Amino acid sequence: MSTYKAPDLALVGEEHVRRYRETGGEVGYEWNGAQILLLTSTGRQTGQPRTSALIFGRDGEDYLVVASTGGAPRHPAWYQNLTANPDAEIQVKTERLRVRARTAGDAEKPRLWRIMTEVWPNYDTYQTRTSRVIPVVVLSPM
Template identity: 70%
Template sequence: MPSAPNGGEPAGYRPPDLTLRGAEHVRRYLETDGEVGYEWNGVPILLLTSTGRKTARPRTSALIYGTDGSDYLVVASAGGADRHPAWYLNLLANPVAVVQVKARRIPVTAHTAAPEERERLWRIVNDYWPNYEVYQSRTDRPIPVVALRPE
């Protein structure tokens, strides 16, 4: 992606509105069954509750998602950080989780896309959030795409 003339983010990067994020995003989504927080910066959001790999306690994150058939797709981008987000590490340790889409809670099993399927799924999630390409440009780690398959 070409760089912006001022040397900042690449052309086409859309800075998100961060007024609702993190724990506050999760809290408002839960309180309203997604009436507040389901749509964020024009994209759909689900809540992912995984089991903490160190604490064994439930951990909930608000994540942009796409779909592939009945699978929910999420991206372990962390904005292009060099480390995987905690929710992804939790899923690696225990792939059984729950997603909430609006008021609906769905048990799922997580699967990280293998290299041969990642390319196709990457295109799907980028249709939802083109900034993922920018996030990938910020790090050397391949950003995982995770399929959350309903049980």
Template identity: 60%
Template sequence: MIFWMHNMLVCIAIIGNILLLLILMKDIVNFINENKVGVPMGGDKQGRYVKPDLSLLGTEHVKRYRESGGEVGHIWNGVTALLLTTIGRKSGALRIQPMIYGRDGSDFIVIASKGGSPNHPAWYLNLTSNPSAEIQVKNKIMKVSARVAKGLERERLWDLMTSLWPNYDQYQERTDREIPVVVLTPATF
């Protein structure tokens, strides 16, 4: 009788561990699907354009990023994204834009590509009018000062950013304007 009860308890423990493993696997699969882990980034190794997943964009991206402290939206199509808040150059209103970013030391690097449009994005024009801005990276909000990278620095940072999002090279081919590389330097207190 004791032997039988012991075997029964061992079986229950094994079944419990299997159920726990299945629950953990489900959580891992959900994380992978939500964060697009393993999905090709913007472009492939041959430099061909790869259409990104556009299911999280614009105001919905901002809303979910803010609500979750960046748990949703910080990883977007396999790259990191921040929220950039600028002051509208005409309206004076706050404008929030999700942006792919890279890091260069303590600086955050963003690209004013607008998908290769002939015109600069509004957020970039706002920064040229007023370089003071704010960014949110995950749940951390910080003041930054913006400047446009030039010359060799621009080339180096462009290479950094196209290594993260190769589609930037295709965006550059779509337009005659030189796509600006913007350096966001956190304020020091």
């Protein structure tokens, strides 16, 4: 039985990032019932900052994000950027934090995946759409 629920895509991509920044998260922090952070990583090819609006969860002090891209066949660019340079910045509402990213290991991923599917049940459906293993990324404040 699928728990997939099509999200409202009225606010996505660069527009989501712009509105979130302009309003300190007043617009864009809550999205389709989930909480959103802004992740700024360094482009692995350009060296330029790249910002994405991502659903997040928490595990203690750490922030969790999922590199799903809706179950696309390739990892999202932000994830590839973090594998090249794990130091990044997140913004949660008006708070900005430096973080170091790592991909959850095999032993911890099932527990972290459960945390994230409670936040966004569609992740289970996204995994069925692709043969790649969708990573859970742990963002630890530095």
